[in-house]
Amino acid sequence: MKKGFISVMLVILLVLSVLVGCGQGVGSAKEERVDTLQRIVEDGKMVVGVRARFPPIGQVNSTTGEIEGFVIDLIKLYAEKLDVKMEMKNVEWAALIPGLLNKDFDILACHMTRTVPRTASIALSDPFILTGTVAVLNANSRLSKWDDLNSSNVKIGITEGNVYIDIIEQRFPKAEMLTFAGKSEWTEALKAGRIDCILDGEFAGLDMMDIYPGSFKILPDGYLDIETYGFATRYEDLAFINSMNIFLQEIKASGEFGRIYEKWIGKEWVPTLEANAI
Amino acid sequence: MQFNLKLFIRFFPQLLNGYFATLKYAGVGILLSLLFGLIIGVVLCMRIPVITFILKWYIDIFRETPLIVQMYLLYYGLPYMGILLSAPVAGMMAIILNESAFVAEIVRGGIESINPGQERAALSLGFGRVHLLIRILLPQALKSIYPSLTGQASYVLKDTSLLTLVTIVELTSVSRYLNSKYLIPGTAFIGSAIFYVVTFWVIQFVVYLLQRRQKWN
Amino acid sequence: MELSKHLITWRLLIVQGLPQTLKLALVSLALSFVVGVLLGVIRSRKWIIINQILGVYLGVIRGIPFLLLLLLIYFTTPIRDIFIASVVTLTVFNSSYISEIIAGGIDGLSQGQFKAGKSLGMNGIEVMCYVILPQVLNLTMPALLGQMVILIKGTATCSAIGYVEITRTGTVAMEAFGNPQIIYIYVMILYFVMCHALTVIGRKLEIKGKLKMIGKA
Numbered sequence: 001m002k003k004g005f006i007s008v009m010l011v012i013l014l015v016l017s018v019l020v021g022c023g024q025g026v027g028s029a030k031e032e033r034v035d036t037l038q039r040i041v042e043d044g045k046m047v048v049g050v051r052a053r054f055p056p057i058g059q060v061n062s063t064t065g066e067i068e069g070f071v072i073d074l075i076k077l078y079a080e081k082l083d084v085k086m087e088m089k090n091v092e093w094a095a096l097i098p099g100l101l102n103k104d105f106d107i108l109a110c111h112m113t114r115t116v117p118r119t120a121s122i123a124l125s126d127p128f129i130l131t132g133t134v135a136v137l138n139a140n141s142r143l144s145k146w147d148d149l150n151s152s153n154v155k156i157g158i159t160e161g162n163v164y165i166d167i168i169e170q171r172f173p174k175a176e177m178l179t180f181a182g183k184s185e186w187t188e189a190l191k192a193g194r195i196d197c198i199l200d201g202e203f204a205g206l207d208m209m210d211i212y213p214g215s216f217k218i219l220p221d222g223y224l225d226i227e228t229y230g231f232a233t234r235y236e237d238l239a240f241i242n243s244m245n246i247f248l249q250e251i252k253a254s255g256e257f258g259r260i261y262e263k264w265i266g267k268e269w270v271p272t273l274e275a276n277a278i
Numbered sequence: 279m280q281f282n283l284k285l286f287i288r289f290f291p292q293l294l295n296g297y298f299a300t301l302k303y304a305g306v307g308i309l310l311s312l313l314f315g316l317i318i319g320v321v322l323c324m325r326i327p328v329i330t331f332i333l334k335w336y337i338d339i340f341r342e343t344p345l346i347v348q349m350y351l352l353y354y355g356l357p358y359m360g361i362l363l364s365a366p367v368a369g370m371m372a373i374i375l376n377e378s379a380f381v382a383e384i385v386r387g388g389i390e391s392i393n394p395g396q397e398r399a400a401l402s403l404g405f406g407r408v409h410l411l412i413r414i415l416l417p418q419a420l421k422s423i424y425p426s427l428t429g430q431a432s433y434v435l436k437d438t439s440l441l442t443l444v445t446i447v448e449l450t451s452v453s454r455y456l457n458s459k460y461l462i463p464g465t466a467f468i469g470s471a472i473f474y475v476v477t478f479w480v481i482q483f484v485v486y487l488l489q490r491r492q493k494w495n
Numbered sequence: 496m497e498l499s500k501h502l503i504t505w506r507l508l509i510v511q512g513l514p515q516t517l518k519l520a521l522v523s524l525a526l527s528f529v530v531g532v533l534l535g536v537i538r539s540r541k542w543i544i545i546n547q548i549l550g551v552y553l554g555v556i557r558g559i560p561f562l563l564l565l566l567l568i569y570f571t572t573p574i575r576d577i578f579i580a581s582v583v584t585l586t587v588f589n590s591s592y593i594s595e596i597i598a599g600g601i602d603g604l605s606q607g608q609f610k611a612g613k614s615l616g617m618n619g620i621e622v623m624c625y626v627i628l629p630q631v632l633n634l635t636m637p638a639l640l641g642q643m644v645i646l647i648k649g650t651a652t653c654s655a656i657g658y659v660e661i662t663r664t665g666t667v668a669m670e671a672f673g674n675p676q677i678i679y680i681y682v683m684i685l686y687f688v689m690c691h692a693l694t695v696i697g698r699k700l701e702i703k704g705k706l707k708m709i710g711k712a
Contacts, residue, residue, distance in 0.1 A: 092657045095575055097461070104575050121461060157445075160458045178365070178445035179455065181655055184670035185354075189445075191673070192357045194365070280571065342644060342690035343683045344651035347662055351683065354669060355676030432558070439560035443655055450563050463570035471559050471567065478558030 036106050036233065037240040045085045048075055049105035052090045053183075055207050056264040057111045057129070057229065060090075070264035071229070074128060075109040077256065078247050094160060097122060100234060107240065108232040111201060113163050118232075125231040125244040129261075130272060132223025133164065135197045136205045136216050138190055143197060145221045150174050157186035157195035164199040167225065191215055201227055280464040289456055289469070296452030297473045300438050303370060303448060307434040310374045312427060315381020320416060322382060323389045333382070340379035346440055348372040353444040369441040377434055384426045388419035424492060428485045432478050439474075449473055496674045504668045504678055508685055512664035519578065519650045519660060523585035524643060530590035532628065535597025549594075556591045562652055564588060569656050581653040589646045596638045600631035634704065640697035644690045651686065661685055 040046045050067060052058045058069035067088055079086040091099060100108050100122060114124045137143055149156065154175040156168055159182060168177055178195055180186040187208065189195050197219065200208075205218050233240045251257040252271070261269035286293075322333050340348065349372040356363055363371070392415055400410045420427075442451035453470035457463045538549055556564070564587065569580040604627060612626040632639070654663035665682040669675040 091575075092577075094657070095577075098570070099575055102573060102575060160454055162458065165455075165459055179442070179451060180445060181443050182657070182666075184666045187670050188354055188673075188675065192354070192362070194357075194362075194445075338691060338694070339683070339687060342648075342694055343686045344648040344662070346651050346654070347665075347679055347682050347686065350662070350666070351676065351679040355679050358674060358676045436560040439562045440652070442562070450560065450566075453563070454566065457566075457570060463566075467563060467567040467571060471555075471563055474560060474563065475555050475558035479554065482554075 035239055036237045037243055040084055040106055040240075041082065044083075045087065046079055046082075046107065047087050047089065047105045049096050049099050049108045049110070050075075050088050050090050051093055051096060051110040054111045054201075054204060056266075057203060058109070070260065071109045071111070071128065071231075073260045073264070074251075074257075075107075075231075077251065077260070078244070081247065081250075082243075097232070100232060103234075106233070106237075107244075111203070111229050112232045113201070114228050114230045115163055117166065118163075121235060122232045123235055123237060123241045125233075125241050126248050127228030127230050128248060129229050129265075131202045131227050131229070133167070133199055133225045133227055134202050134205045134223065135199055135219035136190065136208055137197045137219055138193060139215055139217050141196060141217070143219060146171075146219065146224055149197065152176065154197070155195040157189055157198040159183065159186065168199065171224070187212075199224065201229075281468045282462065282465045285460075285462055285465040286469045289465070292452055292456065293449065293469055293473065296447065296449035296470070299447055300435070300449040300473075301477075303366070303373075303438045303441060303446075304431075304435045307370060307373045307377065307438065308431050310370075311377035311381055311434060312430065314374065314378040316385055318378060318382035319385025319389065320412065322386050323415075337379040337382055340376050341383065345372060345376050345437055346443060348376055349440060349444050365445050366441075369444045369446050373434065373437045373441075377430060377437065380433070381427065381430060384423050384430075385419065388423035388426075389415050391422070392418055421492065425485055425489050428481070428488060432481045435474070435477060435481070496672060496677060500672045500674075501677070504665075504672065504681060507664050507668055508661055508681060511659070512661035513685065515658070516647070516650050516660040519581055519585070519653065519658065520647050523582050523589065523650075524646055526582065526586040527589040527593055527642075527646065530586060531593025532597050534590060534594035535601065536628075538594060538598040539601035553591045553594070556587060561588055561649055562655060565653065565656055577653075577656055577658045580656065581650070581658050584653070585646055585649050588649065589642055592642050592645070593639065596635050596642065597631060600635040601627060603634065604630060637697040637701040637704070640693050640700070644693050647686065647690055647693075 050058050050072065052060045052067045052069065052072075054069075056069055057071050058067065060066070061068050067090055072088070076086060089099075089105060096108055096110060096112070099105050108122075112118075112124070114127060118124065135143070135146075135149065143149065143154070148154070150172040152174045154172070155178055156172065156175050157178050157180055158165055158168065159180050165177070168175065178189070180189065186195065186198055190198060191212075202218075202223070205216075209216050209218070231241075231244045233244075248257070251260075258269040261267075318333055318337075322330060322337075324330075349369055352363065352368040352372050353365065356368065396414065396418075397410065400414055438448055439450040441448055442454060445451075449470045453466040456466035460466075534549065538546060559567070561584070565581070565584045568574065568584045568587070569577070572580075572583075574580045574583065608626055608630070617625065650658075650660055651662040654660060654666070657663070659667075661682055665678050669678050672678070
C-alpha cells in the first residue's frame with residue numbers, strides 16, 4: 001500500500017505540474033507569424049466562419065439548402081473585390097470564436113455583436129448593421145417596461161456563450177438567469193412559462209414571432225441597448241480588419257451596401273449618427 | 279486554453295458554491311434512490327403477479343433509456359400533462375427514478391442469489407413470506423450487495439452533472455457559465471473535474487474501508 | 496397533435512436521428528473495444544509502474560461525469576468537429592470500463608492456460624490473441640453488452656454539445672410541434688428498443704454461461 005501511495009502521489013504531482021506549465025506557456029508559440037490577409041491574397045482563398053441560423057443576417061435557404069443572407073452577400077462581395085475564392089463553414093455559435101482563434105477560419109461573418117469584452121480576444125470591424133437588444137416575451141406576459149425585468153420574480157433564459165449574461169447581471173441583478181442548452185430548449189420553456197423572457201437581437205425576436213405567430217411578443221419599450229454587428233478576425237490581424245473597414249466605407253458610398261440592405265432587411269438603408277454613423 | 283492556477287483560485291468560491299449544490303442534490307438523490315430502490319427490490323421479490331410485471335417494466339425502461347431523455351421528458355413534457363414541476367424537482371425526480379431502478383435490480387439480485395435452501399427451511403418452519411424476506415433474506419443480501427450500493431453513490435454524483443441541462447445551478451453549470459463568460463475552458467472544466475474526481479476518490483476510499491470491514495466480519 | 500405530426504416525428508427520428516446515433520455508437524464502440532482490450536491486456540500483465548499510472552488515469556476518467564468529459568474534450572482540445580469530439584469522449588469513457596472488464600476476465604482464467612499455450616510453442620502475444628482473449632471475450636460478453644448499453648445511452652448526452660442524433664432531433668421536433676410529452680416518449684421507445692435487445696441477448700448469454708459452468712451446456 002505504501003509503495004502504491006508514493007507512486008500515485010508522484011504521478012499526481014507530475015500531472016499537476018504539466019497542467020500548470022501548459023497554462024503559462026500558451027502564448028509562447030514557436031510558429032512564425034504569417035499575416036492572414038497576405039496569405040489569403042497569395043493563396044487566393046478565404047475561409048469564412050458563418051452561422052446560418054439567424055435570419056436575415058445568415059440563414060439556410062429551405063428550398064435550395066444554400067447558405068444565404070445579409071452578411072453572406074457582404075462577404076461574397078468582399079471576396080469578389082479582393083479576387084479570392086471563398087469557402088464558408090457553417091458552425092454552431094459556440095464553435096465560432098474558438099474556431100477563429102484555432103485558425104479553422106480566417107474571418108467570422110455572422111451576427112457578432114461588437115462588445116468591449118470581446119475586443120480582448122478578437123478584432124472587430126466597423127459595424128455592418130445597427131440593431132438592438134429586445135426582450136421576447138410570452139404573448140400573455142404582463143411585462144411592459146425594461147424596469148419590470150429587474151425583479152426577483154422574473155426568470156430570464158439564456159444560452160451558453162451569450163453576450164447578454166453580463167448585461168443581465170448588471171441591469172437586472174434581481175432577476176433569475178436560467179441557462180439552456182440551445183434555442184429549441186428556451187423557446188419551449190418560454191412557451192410553457194418556465195421563463196418570463198429572453199433577451200436577443202431584434203432580428204432573432206422578429207424571427208421567433210414569425211415562426212410561432214401568436215405565441216410571443218416583444219417588450220414594447222424600445223431597444224435595451226443598441227447593438228451593432230461586425231466582422232471578426234483574430235486579434236493580431238489588424239490589416240485584415242482595416243481592409244474590412246475600408247470595404248464597408250466603399251460600398252456604403254457606392255450604393256452597393258444600400259441595395260444589399262434593402263434586399264434582406266426590407267427597408268431602405270438610411271445612415272444614422274448612432275454607433276459610428278452606419 | 280489550458281488550466282490556469284491563478285484563475286482557478288480566483289473563481290474557486292463560485293466553483294465551491296456549485297460543488298455544495300452538487301453535494302446537496304447528490305445527497306438527496308443517493309438517499310432517496312437507495313430507499314425507493316430497496317423497497318422496490320423487496321416488493322419485486324414478493325412475486326405478486328401484476329405488481330411484479332409493472333415493476334419489471336419500470337426497471338427495464340428506466341435502466342435502458344438515457345437519463346437525459348428522462349429528464350427532458352419530466353422537465354418539458356409534464357407541463358403539457360398539467361404538472362408543472364420546478365426544475366430541481368423535475369431533474370431530481372428523473373435521477374431518483376433512474377437510479378432506483380438500478381438499486382432495485384441490485385437488491386433483487388442480492389436476495390435471489392441467496393441459497394434457496396434457506397427459503398425452504400424458513401417456510402417449512404412456518405415463517406410467512408414477507409417476514410422471511412424482510413427479516414431473514416434481506417439482511418444477508420445487504421451484506422453481499424453493500425459495496426455495489428455504496429458504489430451507486432458515485433453514479434448519482436455523476437448523474438447530477440446532467441442537471442445543468444435543465445437549468446439547474448450546480449458544479450457543471452458553474453463551469454459552463456465561467457467558460458461562457460470568460461472563455462477559460464481549461465480552468466473552468468478541469469477545475470470542476472478536480473472537485474468531482476476528489477469526491478469520487480473519497481467515495482472509493484469509503485467503499486474500500488467498508489469492504490475491509492465486511493471481510494473482518 | 497394530429498396524426499400527420501406523429502408520423503413526421505417518427506420519420507424524423509428514424510431517418511434523421513437514428514442513423515446519426517448508430518454511426519456515433521458503432522464507431523465509438525469499435526474504438527472503445529480496441530483501446531479497452533489493449534488497456535485490459537496491459538493491466539493484466541501487472542507491470543508495476545504502468546499499472547500505477549493506468550490506475551490513476553482510470554481513476555480520473557471514472558470520476559468525471561460524462562457530460563463534463565464531453566465539454567472538456569470539446570472546448571480544451573483542438574478538436575472542433577462535434578462528431579469527432581463525441582467519438583473521442585465515448586471512446587475514452589467506455590474503454591476505461593471495458594479495460595476493467597477485460598482485465599478481470601483475464602485474471603479469472605487460470606495460469607494453466609498461459610503455460611499450456613506456451614508449451615505448444617506460441618509466444619506470449621500469440622497465446623494472448625488466440626487462446627486467452629477469445630475465452631475472455633466469451634466469458635465477459637454479458638458485461639460487455641452492458642457496457643454497450645451504457646455507450647448507446649451516452650450518445651444521447653452528446654446532443655448537449657450540438658450533435659444531431661435521436662435526442663436532439665426530438666428536441667427540434669418539440670420546438671416545431673410542441674407536445675414534448677409525446678415526442679420524448681417516442682425518443683425513449685427508440686432507445687429502449689436498441690438497448691433492450693442488447694440486454695436480452697446479454698441475459699441469455701449469462702444463463703448459457705452459468706449452464707456451461709455447471710456442465711449443462
